[in-house]
Amino acid sequence: MSDRVVSEVVRGGTGLTVEDLVKEYKVGGGLFGRTRDIVQAVSDVSLSIGAGQTFGLVGESGCGKSSLGRSVARLQSSDGGTIRLGDDDITTLEGGRLRALRRRVQFVFQDPYASLNPRKSVRATLTEPLVIHGLHRGHHERRVEELLAQVGLNPAHADRFPHEFSGGQRQRLGIARALAVEPEVIVLDEPVSALDVSVQAGVLNLLDDLQRDLGLTYLFIAHDLSVVRHLSDRVGVMYLGKLVEEGPVDELYERPLHPYTQALLSAIPVPDPRAERARERIVLTGDVPSPVSPPSGCRFRTRCWKATEVCAAVVPLLVDHGDTHGVACHHPAERDVL
Numbered sequence: 001m002s003d004r005v006v007s008e009v010v011r012g013g014t015g016l017t018v019e020d021l022v023k024e025y026k027v028g029g030g031l032f033g034r035t036r037d038i039v040q041a042v043s044d045v046s047l048s049i050g051a052g053q054t055f056g057l058v059g060e061s062g063c064g065k066s067s068l069g070r071s072v073a074r075l076q077s078s079d080g081g082t083i084r085l086g087d088d089d090i091t092t093l094e095g096g097r098l099r100a101l102r103r104r105v106q107f108v109f110q111d112p113y114a115s116l117n118p119r120k121s122v123r124a125t126l127t128e129p130l131v132i133h134g135l136h137r138g139h140h141e142r143r144v145e146e147l148l149a150q151v152g153l154n155p156a157h158a159d160r161f162p163h164e165f166s167g168g169q170r171q172r173l174g175i176a177r178a179l180a181v182e183p184e185v186i187v188l189d190e191p192v193s194a195l196d197v198s199v200q201a202g203v204l205n206l207l208d209d210l211q212r213d214l215g216l217t218y219l220f221i222a223h224d225l226s227v228v229r230h231l232s233d234r235v236g237v238m239y240l241g242k243l244v245e246e247g248p249v250d251e252l253y254e255r256p257l258h259p260y261t262q263a264l265l266s267a268i269p270v271p272d273p274r275a276e277r278a279r280e281r282i283v284l285t286g287d288v289p290s291p292v293s294p295p296s297g298c299r300f301r302t303r304c305w306k307a308t309e310v311c312a313a314v315v316p317l318l319v320d321h322g323d324t325h326g327v328a329c330h331h332p333a334e335r336d337v338l
């Protein structure tokens, strides 16, 4: 059954739509007649990203953000649901059609080395996708220099190797590699999490500029709600494989209705020290349950201070609470957390 009853998700054109996406992993032995465990990494998640917009996806480690991102970029298959790029269903593309999709949807990893071969020069790394997709034939040199300039690097450094760049510069190379094929959508999986705070802002500004100049659509994954705020049009919060709250960025930060979102927001420091001292912090107790056997009903109920009987019995659907603000909770209520 659809987990979503929000009427209209995005105003304007839709770049990418995910409906009831499911991703599971089989883990464990399977030996001596034992059944293998199934990790429910993504469970019936639906979201839409308007063309040229950014959807920020946040949640604690292990909640399924990368699983969703990898499935959306078709780096891995999914086990249910639909992924649409514009009007095209890309959920089960294979062979040549999947290779052609690589031009349209790219992925930027937290660790830039995942897309940079340490033994290849930057020129070789950036030329490779041009050759594979038959782009800029006869002009590869010029295109590589153009890509380096586009991400704020010196085109004269094209013959250097990845280790000769700083962490922030390497992430810029990862972005250049993604841009090489002129994609429409980029999935950014924690692109600044491994960088010093001083370097993060430069990379975030670069992503912002590229989006404006090239009309790119982003799925931007991060641990922390504070990182995605500046760049995002909409933000979604995941918990244990489920999207628990989702909405326009200002609405979500100013009127969070799900207890888990409220807890995450209450953990973000505010700049004014007096306001910071006066404010209530919601401390979550207990561990995140195993995604192999998540709690019945609401998956957050084992850590929720508002849980009632219905929370254990009935899975809360993501219901619209105005202005396309979806909340999956039986007892949503405003709470001043910032």
Ligand SMILES: Nc1ncnc2c1ncn2[C@@H]1O[C@H](COP(=O)(O)OP(=O)(O)OP(=O)(O)O)[C@@H](O)[C@H]1O
Pocket: 025, 026, 027, 039, 040, 041, 059, 060, 061, 062, 063, 064, 065, 066, 067, 068, 223, 291
């Ligand atoms: N290839 C895999 N095989 C088995 N289990 C996996 C695999 N990839 C992820 N998982 C499990 O699926 C769940 C979701 O993992 P995922 O990496 O998507 O979370 P995440 O939100 O990206 O976490 P992080 O913030 O640490 O990157 C976790 O329980 C994880 O252990």
Ligand code: SF4
Pocket: 258, 259, 260, 298, 299, 300, 301, 302, 304, 305, 306, 307, 308, 311, 316, 328, 329, 330, 331, 332
């Ligand atoms: S459904 Fe119940 S347990 Fe889940 S977040 Fe809402 S109040 Fe808490």
Ligand SMILES: [Mg+2]
Pocket: 065, 066, 067, 189
């Ligand atoms: Mg991840």
